[in-house]
Amino acid sequence: MHLKVADLDRALAFYQGVLGFELTVRMGDQAAFLSAGGYHHHIGLNTWESRGGKPPAFGSTGLFHTAILYPTRAHLADALRRLIAAKIPLDGVADHGVSEALYLRDPDQNGVELYWDRPQELWPRTPEGELTMYTRSLNLESLLAEPEV
Secondary structure, rough: OOOEEOOOOHHHHHHHHOOOEEEEEOOOOOEEEEEEEOOOOOOOEEEEOOOOOOOOOOOOOOOOOOEEEEHHHHHHHHOOOOOOOOOOOOEEEEEEEEOEEEEEEOOOEEEEEEEEOHHHHHHOOOOOOOOOOOOOOOOOHHHHOOOOO
């Protein structure tokens, strides 16, 4: 994903500082590239056309949200702890049967979903084997009870 941002340092404080992505390249105050696990980049941030800009107006087309997959429930719990420590509010939380998700906004008001997938053998299915996703409330206390990684 490559996002236009209004303030590069503010975006880095969120994606690097709170979400924990690693900075791989920074191009002054114009662009930065971040990664998980040593890849050259998973996230690009730039101010080339957007420095000091405003988020798109409600009702505009564009990105609904980006979804960031965490490898385990414990890793998602760690992300939630970092969000709480940074006082970043959640827009919502959900148990989708196949996954558990946290929904929030980045500093430029882009939607962000942080989630982990349950193992496929635990996904809800009909007696015929068809996937049956749903949206139910996610128990945050249960998530926060996960051990730190």
